[in-house]
Amino acid sequence: MAGTAPFAKMNGIGNEIIVADMRGRADHVTAAAAIALNADVATKFDQIMAIHDARTTGTAYYIDILNSDGTSAQACGNGTRCVVQALAAETGQKSFTFETRAGILNAQEHADGTISVDMGKPRFGWQEIPLAEEFRDTRMIELQIGPIDAPVLHSPSVVSMGNPHAIFWVDRDVWSYELDRFGPLLENHPIFPERANITIAHVTSPQTMVIRTWERGAGLTKACGSAACAAVVAAARTKRTGRIVSLLTPGGGELHVEWREDDHVILTGGAEWEFSGSFDPSTGAWARDTESAA
Numbered sequence: 001m002a003g004t005a006p007f008a009k010m011n012g013i014g015n016e017i018i019v020a021d022m023r024g025r026a027d028h029v030t031a032a033a034a035i036a037l038n039a040d041v042a043t044k045f046d047q048i049m050a051i052h053d054a055r056t057t058g059t060a061y062y063i064d065i066l067n068s069d070g071t072s073a074q075a076c077g078n079g080t081r082c083v084v085q086a087l088a089a090e091t092g093q094k095s096f097t098f099e100t101r102a103g104i105l106n107a108q109e110h111a112d113g114t115i116s117v118d119m120g121k122p123r124f125g126w127q128e129i130p131l132a133e134e135f136r137d138t139r140m141i142e143l144q145i146g147p148i149d150a151p152v153l154h155s156p157s158v159v160s161m162g163n164p165h166a167i168f169w170v171d172r173d174v175w176s177y178e179l180d181r182f183g184p185l186l187e188n189h190p191i192f193p194e195r196a197n198i199t200i201a202h203v204t205s206p207q208t209m210v211i212r213t214w215e216r217g218a219g220l221t222k223a224c225g226s227a228a229c230a231a232v233v234a235a236a237r238t239k240r241t242g243r244i245v246s247l248l249t250p251g252g253g254e255l256h257v258e259w260r261e262d263d264h265v266i267l268t269g270g271a272e273w274e275f276s277g278s279f280d281p282s283t284g285a286w287a288r289d290t291e292s293a294a
């Protein structure tokens with residue numbers, strides 16, 4: 001074992017995040033460690049953001065992202081904000097360039113404490129999402145759940161924000177849908193060979209939307225940043241909204257998404273530190289720092 005690593009339990013408007021400091025070490029957070037941390041009520045999380053030394057010139061760090069089921073994710077907008085807040089508090093620096101599985105991204109903390117992450121460009125090609133079969137138009141694909149003649153959810157828009165997303169449009173309260181029941185079926189539907197994050201979205205005006213997400217590898221969460229980006233891009237693409245949208249998320253928090261004219265999607269919101277500790281990246285055994293908050 002390479003010794004314990006420091007971590008901070010944080011959240012990005014309710015998305016439960018562990019920021020793990022893996023700088024200066026060659027090992028990685030294992031799937032077993034992630035599963036063990038998630039099994040403990042005190043460290044239950046949606047994503048681990050493991051900060052590693054940079055692999056590419058021009059980037060500050062490589063961020064390895066793990067879901068609570070131990071699988072890898074390419075992107076995590078809410079987690080990236082937590083990483084920025086932790087690093088800004090440590091270094092006083094406000095802007096960072098990171099590398100993730102999805103590529104290189106820039107993020108910055110603003111004077112009011114909110115953080116913006118450039119989530120890159122959305123991708124719409126069926127092979128890029130990916131889908132298991134060809135759909136020439138991914139603004140709406142054939143997929144439904146529920147009775148064949150009265151589906152509960154149907155015809156989602158699909159988009160990659162580095163990770164795969166399906167957005168089901170609804171015209172009622174998002175809480176009136178059994179996402180806990182339909183989420184796992186849709187996440188693992190054969191049309192999604194790499195599984196998918198499943199969002200139901202209720203557009204309430206050209207500038208506002210309410211979303212709930214069943215996250216690939218994590219289940220129901222209080223917020224999902226990349227899903228917010230995917231929902232806004234898909235909504236603007238289908239003329240449901242403009243390109244700047246505020247989204248209400250299940251934790252009661254708000255995210256702001258702008259799909260800029262240069263095609264980059266900017267996610268803005270808050271992040272919150274809860275407590276710090278250290279953990280064994282191979283087993284997940286952990287201890288809280290004594291001076292840490294309750």
Ligand SMILES: N[C@@H](CCC[C@H](N)C(=O)O)C(=O)O
Pocket residue numbers: 015046047067072073074075076077078079163164197215216217218223224225226227
């Ligand atoms: N909560 C995240 C998205 C996490 C990744 C996702 N579960 C996946 O496997 O793609 C966010 O804020 O973007």
